[in-house]
Amino acid sequence: MTIVHKAGNIHKNADGLSRWALANTPDNPAYVPLEAEPQIPIEGINITDIGTEFFxxxxxxxxxxxxxxxxxxxxxxxxxxxxxxxxxxxxxxxxxxxxxxxxxxxxxxxxxxxxxxxxxxxxxxxxxxxxxxxxxxxxxxxxxxxxxxNRSTGKKFGLMIHIQAPKSPWEVCHMDWVTSLSPSRDKRYNACLVIVDRYSKTPIFVPCHKDETAMDTALLLWSRVISHTGLFKNIISNRDAKFTSAIWTNLHRLFGTKLSFSKAYHPQTDGLAERMIQTFEDIIRRFCAYGL
Structure with missing residues (x-):
């Protein structure tokens, strides 16, 4: 490598490598006079020391x-x-x-x-x-x-309600969504509706799209699940917008199905579906896709 000097007038825009910074002195064309610090006269100083006799x-x-x-x-x-x-x-x-x-x-x-x-x-x-x-x-x-x-700003804690054990399969089911999956080849499915029976722990996975509405979810549940299992007595889910919408709640009120929603800080209510989703994602991660 050879270092060759180039005159400063060759450079169109001066930078720190091509121009040395000049000192802020009166002979510098860009000299900026500094503001003089105000001088405060001191009329007298009195220093007092506490002797040992004080202690x-x-x-x-x-x-x-x-x-x-x-x-x-x-x-x-x-x-x-x-x-x-x-x-x-x-x-x-x-x-x-x-x-x-x-x-x-x-x-x-x-x-x-x-x-x-x-x-x-x-x-x-x-x-x-x-x-x-x-x-x-x-x-x-x-x-x-x-x-x-100190005053309490939160609501009073209610008593925990035990989930009644079902007596037969598909009386009580847990329901949740899995979204942001890798799109499939043909129909570009990128989500899955997970339904788990609380009695037998049998899961049903319904492929769908993540932009499904509450009406689409009801149609999927009717055509892919209820047609094989019958109507549920209780559906346990989180407070997703699809599960709390008016059309979803009114539809299941006509069916006679009770809707139970988990609290914001107590996801264990829908823990059966959450645990099944973990197993479902492990299966996809091992056999279908990378980076999930």
């Missing part, structure tokens, strides 16, 4: 103070004598009862926020000890002020 006076005052003497006895020996606690002045007694003279309780007392998560976030930046997370959570859950002042 000695504080120590002597601690020894002479009745409340400090009682607190020292309580904290050094971890004494549970109620007579010593009752001997404190009212302000000191309240502070001792709140735990503000113990390291752990004092730290948590001063960093306690509106929730347990906020208190944990503040505590990890303030101090550390081996069981800080567990003890902080226990403190928040047993704090009287946290329990009475």
């Amino acid at each position: 000695e006076e504080v120590r002597e005052s601690y020894k002479q103070d009745r409340n400090c003497h009682i607190l020292t006895s309580l904290l050094d020996e971890d004494c549970k004598d109620t007579s010593l606690v009752n001997a404190l002045d009212e302000v000191w007694k309240n502070s001792y009862s709140e735990g503000r003279f113990h390291l752990f309780d004092g730290i948590i007392y001063h960093i306690t926020k509106h929730s347990c998560d906020r208190t944990l976030e503040k505590a990890k930046n303030c101090a550390w000890w081996p069981t800080w997370r567990r003890e902080t959570i226990e403190y928040c859950h047993t704090c009287d002020r946290c329990q009475t002042a």
Whole structure:
């Protein structure tokens, strides 16, 4: 490799490699004068240092103070004598009862926020000890002020309802969709409707398209499933738009079929269909397609 110098006027647009950056001096054509920093006159400086005699006076005052003497006895020996606690002045007694003279309780007392998560976030930046997370959570859950002042913004939790066991096949079925599959060759199927019998765990896979409407889903269920199994007494599914639409709910109301929907944060209700979908995807991944 040979390095050949080229004059600067050959380059149409100057860059850092072809032009050296000039210093910001008065002889530079692009000189920009700097703003002078404001000068603040200092009329006088007074430096004060606390001598050792100050700390000695504080120590002597601690020894002479009745409340400090009682607190020292309580904290050094971890004494549970109620007579010593009752001997404190009212302000000191309240502070001792709140735990503000113990390291752990004092730290948590001063960093306690509106929730347990906020208190944990503040505590990890303030101090550390081996069981800080567990003890902080226990403190928040047993704090009287946290329990009475914090309000709950969510709905009350309802009782879990047990799914009634079917007495014969195809009385209760689980239903869910599998979408975003690789399109098939002929009819370009890219989704599958999965129906699983709760009694016998028998699955039925209906190939379809992912843009099927609620009416299309009802026709598929009628022609491919109900024509062979009969009407269901209960259908368990998630809250997909197809399963919660008016045409789907009204149609099954005419059939006398009960529709049971899983909650947003409790997918275990439709867990039988979810587990069958995992098996179905494993089969396709092994035999039909790559990258699924």
